[in-house]
Amino acid sequence: xxxxxxxxxxxxxxxxxxxxxxxxxxxxxxxxxxxxxxxxxxxxxxxxxxxxxxxxxxxxxxxxxxxxxxxxxxxxxxxxxxxxxxxxxxxxxxxxxxxxxxxxxxxxxxxxxxxxxxxxxxxxxxxxxxxxxxxxxxxxxxxxxxxxxxxxxxxxxxxxxxxxxxxxxxxxxxxxxxxxxxxxxxxxxxxxxxxxxxxxxxxxxxxxxxxxx
Numbered sequence: 001x002x003x004x005x006x007x008x009x010x011x012x013x014x015x016x017x018x019x020x021x022x023x024x025x026x027x028x029x030x031x032x033x034x035x036x037x038x039x040x041x042x043x044x045x046x047x048x049x050x051x052x053x054x055x056x057x058x059x060x061x062x063x064x065x066x067x068x069x070x071x072x073x074x075x076x077x078x079x080x081x082x083x084x085x086x087x088x089x090x091x092x093x094x095x096x097x098x099x100x101x102x103x104x105x106x107x108x109x110x111x112x113x114x115x116x117x118x119x120x121x122x123x124x125x126x127x128x129x130x131x132x133x134x135x136x137x138x139x140x141x142x143x144x145x146x147x148x149x150x151x152x153x154x155x156x157x158x159x160x161x162x163x164x165x166x167x168x169x170x171x172x173x174x175x176x177x178x179x180x181x182x183x184x185x186x187x188x189x190x191x192x193x194x195x196x197x198x199x200x201x202x203x204x205x206x207x208x209x210x211x212x213x
Contacts, residue, residue, distance in 0.1 A: 004076045006050045010043050012076035013053065013061070020065060020210045031064035033057050066127075066153035066209045091128040092116040092146065098130060099170050108151030108164065108204030126152040127209065130162065137172055140188040141211060147172075151206040160188065160208040165201050172208075 004012075017027040017038075024038035036042060037057055044051035062072060091110050097103065105111050110128050132145045140160075141147065147162070155161050155175050163171040163185065173185040173195065183202055185195040 004073065006043075006052060008076040009053065010038075012072055013038055013058075015075045016061070016065060016067065016072065021212065027061060027065070028057075031057070031060040033060060066150050066207060090148070092131060093128060094131050095133045095170070099168060101168060104164065104204070106204065108162075108206045126150055132172075136192075137188050141172070146212040147208050148210040149206045150209055151204055153207045153209065155205055155207040161185075162206045162208060163197075164203045164205075165197065166203050167201070171195065175205075 013027075014024060017024045020027065022030070025035045028037040029035045038053070042051060058072075062069060093103070093110055103110060103112075109126075127148055127150045130147045130149055132141045132143060132147065135143055149162050157175055157177060159175050161173060161175045163173065163183070165171070171185060172188065174188055175183070176186040176194070177184040181199055183197050183199060183205070185197070187194055
C-alpha cells in the first residue's frame with residue numbers, strides 16, 4: 001500500500017468514529033485526548049497548512065477502540081477503493097444463549113457456525129456481538145442492545161467487560177481492578193452487588209468495544 005494522504009488519514013478517523021456510533025470528539029474523549037483533538041479546525045483544511053494527527057493521539061485512539069493499525073489503514077485505503085473495507089458479518093449471540101455450555105472456547109471466542117450475524121466494517125476478526133435480554137443492566141444497557149465484544153483486546157481498569165466464570169455464570173460489569181490473584185468487578189448500574197473473584201474462578205474475560213444504543 002502506498003503512503004496515506006492527509007485527507008485519507010482524517011477520513012479514516014471519521015470512519016472509525018462512525019463505526020462506533022460516536023462523533024470524532026467523543027472518540028477523542030474516550031481515548032483520553034482533548035475533545036477538540038480531531039475537530040476540523042485542527043486539520044488545516046482549505047487555505048490553511050495541512051495538519052496531521054500525532055502518532056501518539058492515533059495510537060491512543062486505536063488502543064481505546066481495540067482496532068489494529070492494519071485495520072485502520074484498511075479504512076484509509078477504502079477512501080481510494082470504496083470496496084476495500086466492505087462490511088463483514090460477525091457472529092450475533094443472544095445473552096441467554098451465551099450461557100449454554102460449549103458455546104465458547106477457553107479463550108472466550110464462540111465456537112461452531114450457522115449463527116445470525118451483523119455487519120461490521122473491517123475484517124471482523126476476533127470480535128462477536130452479544131444481544132442483551134431484559135433490563136437488568138439498565139440504564140447502561142437495555143433490552144435489545146448489541147454489544148461488540150473482543151476477548152483478544154486486553155481490558156483495562158474502568159472498561160466494561162464480559163466475564164465467564166468456571167461455573168458457567170456470564171457477567172457484564174465494569175472492571176474495577178485486577179491483582180495477581182483476583183479480579184474486582186463493579187456493578188454497571190450501581191444497584192447490584194460488586195463482585196470479587198479469584199482468578200482461578202475466571203474462565204475468560206472479554207472487553208466490550210462498542211454498544212448499539
